[in-house]
Amino acid sequence: MTTSKITYNLTESRKTKPDDKTLVFGRSFTDHMFIADYVKGSGWQNHRIVPYAPISLDPAAIVFHYGQTVFEGLKAYRAEDDSIRLFRPEENFRRLNRSLDRLCMPEIDTEDALAGLLELLRVEEGWVPHLEGTSLYIRPFVIATEAFLGVAPAASYQFYIILSPVGSYYEEGIHPVKILVENEYVRAVKGGTGGAKTAGNYASALKAQETASSRGYSQVMWLDGVEKKYVEEVGSMNIFFKIDGEIITPAINGSILEGITRKSIIELLAHWGTPVTERKISIDEVADAHAAGKLEEVFGTGTAAVISPVGELNWNDTVMVVNEGETGPVSKKLYETLTQIQTGEESDPLGWVTEVPSSLEKIS
Incomplete structure (x- = not known):
């Protein structure tokens, strides 16, 4: 046009x-x-x-x-x-x-x-x-x-x-957030509208978010709607785990929103030679990794914050502190690189940026 x-x-x-x-x-x-x-x-x-x-x-x-x-x-x-x-x-x-x-x-x-x-x-x-x-x-x-x-x-x-x-998004720079794992309500099921960005998905999530906020948690982590076992996504972002050196994110399955930042993080890590495994990951696996001292980093990805490092997970009142509540090196590097690409402070090796014509120019 x-x-x-x-x-x-x-x-x-x-x-x-x-x-x-x-x-x-x-x-x-x-x-x-x-x-x-x-x-x-x-x-x-x-x-x-x-x-x-x-x-x-x-x-x-x-x-x-x-x-x-x-x-x-x-x-x-x-x-x-x-x-x-x-x-x-x-x-x-x-x-x-x-x-x-x-x-x-x-x-x-x-x-x-x-x-x-x-x-x-x-x-x-x-x-x-x-x-x-x-x-x-x-x-x-x-x-x-x-x-x-x-x-x-x-x-x-x-x-x-x-x-x-x-x-x-962060008033004083990037800092870890606390997340409550939701066990009562579900966000979506395969075959539903979880993969669509539609208003009803967000309205149905408000009750769980209200409960999390009242307990001092900034967001809710959703489990799958059938077994309430597998991690899906967080309220406003996709989620990544670094376990024993491996970066894992839940695979797109029809009930998880296909995040643009998620996709960009996966592609950027591949560009660096650091592959991401996209697969099912259960909350039990996350808890076991934490107990074994192998849960190295957790971070969310989304438009609002770009990268949200996670400093604490609460599942059934079991508190898992991640990386001593501090931002991990992978989270920090991803945040700095992506934000600098977006603002032009760093080169755009993957051709992601579109420049907007100035008021002196016309779009053809």
């Missing part, structure tokens, strides 16, 4: 941008958003950049009643030379399409989506914060808009991209 297919309605009433030093996650939003409409039989159309504003929907819109909605999350980074960079955005739009397919929603054209995102960022480039550790969070999402109370896929949808400047 070329920018000639995008229409513009730019506001003259600009918001006051928040101070980079006081940014929090998901509370401030830019002046504009991108929207496209879908009508069954006609496809995606009416691509436009308009002022950020509330959405008007019929109370009977299918998204409210049957949960036809999917979303993505990625970031734009300000480099040292003041350029703006995206990290593997095409992977996010491919995953968005996998989620759309699972929920019987129309797939987007990934090239059109990327062109729309680049143009929105070109319009909103002043919103990308400058302070180290900050970024502009990008939330693409699709909702079913048809007004109909029958249980069936909708005939009309809207695709949005909204932007939010965010602060550093």
Whole structure:
């Protein structure tokens, strides 16, 4: 898609941008958003950049009643030379399409989506914060808009991209988190929607997260939904274990979200000559490794934090302290390398970065 297919309605009433030093996650939003409409039989159309504003929907819109909605999350980074960079955005739009397919929603054209995102960022480039550790969070999402109370896929949808400047995930640098292993509730089962990034998955996880938070744990580690035995993922990230020198992560099985950062970590470690084993791993195996002194590191991967080292696991009130509660060398090296690639401080050996055209340029 070329920018000639995008229409513009730019506001003259600009918001006051928040101070980079006081940014929090998901509370401030830019002046504009991108929207496209879908009508069954006609496809995606009416691509436009308009002022950020509330959405008007019929109370009977299918998204409210049957949960036809999917979303993505990625970031734009300000480099040292003041350029703006995206990290593997095409992977996010491919995953968005996998989620759309699972929920019987129309797939987007990934090239059109990327062109729309680049143009929105070109319009909103002043919103990308400058302070180290900050970024502009990008939330693409699709909702079913048809007004109909029958249980069936909708005939009309809207695709949005909204932007939010965010602060550093860690206020004082990377530090280990505490995780509670969940034994009562389950996140997903094979054949369900666990592999899709859809709102219902997150709503059903809130109860377990609430319990974990009340006990002083930042996140929940989910076990499989059948045997409650095998590790799957953590609330907002995929999980890795370093056991006796081997790095292991649960294999994608239909109920685990295919993380973009997860994929990047696996590829980066392979680039370094450090392979990752993708396989089933039980919580018993993790506990046995800890008891034997072989659980060397645990870390999560995701867009928000990039790398989250884990300093403590609690399973059935058995507390497993990992690496004396400190960040391990693999976690530290991965975090520093990936964040420096994202911001241009380090070369991009695997071709992951997309530069955003400046306001002086046009996207062809």
